[in-house]
Amino acid sequence: MTEPCPSPATLSRSVSYSRAEQVHIIMPGDCNQSFRLFGGKLMEWVDVVAAVVARRHSACEVTTAAIDRLEFLAPVELNDIVMLQGRMVYVGKTSMLVCVDTYVENASCRAVTRAHVNRAYLTMVALDTQQNPTPVPTLALETDEERADYTAGKARRDASRHVPL
Numbered sequence: 001m002t003e004p005c006p007s008p009a010t011l012s013r014s015v016s017y018s019r020a021e022q023v024h025i026i027m028p029g030d031c032n033q034s035f036r037l038f039g040g041k042l043m044e045w046v047d048v049v050a051a052v053v054a055r056r057h058s059a060c061e062v063t064t065a066a067i068d069r070l071e072f073l074a075p076v077e078l079n080d081i082v083m084l085q086g087r088m089v090y091v092g093k094t095s096m097l098v099c100v101d102t103y104v105e106n107a108s109c110r111a112v113t114r115a116h117v118n119r120a121y122l123t124m125v126a127l128d129t130q131q132n133p134t135p136v137p138t139l140a141l142e143t144d145e146e147r148a149d150y151t152a153g154k155a156r157r158d159a160s161r162h163v164p165l
Helices: 039-058 144-159
Strands: 012-014 020-025 061-067 081-091 095-107 112-127 138-140
Touching: 020 039, 039 061, 039 081, 039 095, 039 112, 081 138, 081 144, 095 144
Parallel strands: 012 138
Antiparallel strands: 020 081, 061 112, 081 095, 095 112
């Protein structure tokens, strides 16, 4: 059983507080017939990373309200290393916008190459013990990059009014 969510009026959390990272080696069960990563598998991993970031920030259970499109910018193949990095970019009243970047590393015997595979933005909603949306702590911005992400996140929210933030 989870504890009640803390009062967001008294809390502010930094971006670094809730960062999350996940690493996978692509195994045969992760691949399609062409030995490339299933898109749905990546979507699952992105959703999990976003949920971890949102749960850390809000200290509540969360649910995914929306996910930006997933576009594969580079192939991910059998035995590649995939790294997902999630961070909070914007916080509304009950919702949080989380950015998850995905990279692929091809580790040959002589060199490691790294390519950006995907950037996804997910809107996560904090839930109270009755599974209703609940207020979340504010976001303490510490760097110019975090302030730029916040501004861009606010613009995304304003452009997609169908998902309340």
